[in-house]
Amino acid sequence: MSKGQLQWIIPDGYIPPTSSGQLESHESICVLNLSGEEVTVTVNAFFEDREPILGMTATVGGQRTHHIRTAHLNVEGKYIPKGVPYAMEVTGSAPIFVQYSRLDSTQAENALMSVMAFPVKE
Amino acid sequence: MSKGQLQWIIPDGYIPPTSSGQLESHESICVLNLSGEEVTVTVNAFFEDREPILGMTATVGGQRTHHIRTAHLNVEGKYIPKGVPYAMEVTGSAPIFVQYSRLDSTQAENALMSVMAFPVKE
Amino acid sequence: MSKGQLQWIIPDGYIPPTSSGQLESHESICVLNLSGEEVTVTVNAFFEDREPILGMTATVGGQRTHHIRTAHLNVEGKYIPKGVPYAMEVTGSAPIFVQYSRLDSTQAENALMSVMAFPVKE
């Protein structure tokens, strides 16, 4: 088995609804795949007051990274809504490493935050 | 037992006393509950120069997240004071995942910080 | 033994030399002591191009937090210099939890960063 963990948790998800200045508000799920094979990443989104959106997917090539924009994820026409607090479970078809970053440019200057996702004990 | 940890620590708590611009200064304890049952979250707040506030609670539904505003937590009429450094111990009645984020808009533009809470070894 | 870890590492230390706006640039080592007894915290600072400053201390009461300003730490008249990259080793006389945060107000608006310190395996 290659290096990394299969399952990662990001409790604080939020796509800022507005942007100003040069940079657009966004979140990225940054995945590193150190194996030689392509990995499928499955993202489940959990909300405060509605059913989860399960089974959104993206791919990461072998020996590649993919900084996945959460606003681009979708399944059966469903997208993560903007301006709504949510949380994510990120699962790889093989071991991966996951970091989460948000750029908020709601106000004129940008604000950044980043955390390593939390690996679920296996 | 479902996925997660029972007890989490956040040493750097601080509710900024002032806000400016479009967004209000606040902190959130972001909890994900992957189980199928509602979880009760108990928050204890520890201070530099006074007795702890113990036993503030919030709930998180099954397969739901709750981004708990620290300014809303209270017990027996006691709230976490603004503008005072403190620390938190966050305990779930069942396993949870916990991230802490702060938006500080004391000055005209917002600043963001976030950390995964630290899981206490069981 | 009470909850926590004895030794924590913070590789990215930096006290911004200048401030502007309402808030002063600073770093905090935020310590939570869940035990019933006072804990002594020892901070060692390591630099890129000079000898370490070893044995700066602070205390944290039982069931208390202390958000230690790095600019206040000193030993034998030596302080951590401003505007110089450094790293820290933080050791408790009993188990503690440690988070590191920096407020940089070099420019007109403040920027925030925070990480949980890294616990040394025991």
Added chain:
Amino acid sequence: MSKGQLQWIIPDGYIPPTSSGQLESHESICVLNLSGEEVTVTVNAFFEDREPILGMTATVGGQRTHHIRTAHLNVEGKYIPKGVPYAMEVTGSAPIFVQYSRLDSTQAENALMSVMAFPVKE
């Protein structure tokens, strides 16, 4: 073996292409070497759409820190390109501690983010 881990992962790398205001946009890989001997740090960079850049190196003296600017790393004339998402694998010739921080001054005011790198299980 001295304290620390041999291998660390940083999934979210990005060198902002532009700067404004007093501070230059940059990333730092902050390494602490608690041993008494110099350590060689090897950085591999992985991209979304091109082959990795492998084998960039820097050194950290014994009982010293080195806040390595990613823009200075290079091997055989190859540098990490600016404005391109990437990920890093950081390996020490002996155990080290690693934190990653980014200062983004694309807009007039700076934004900061920092994470502890993720230690690969050994």
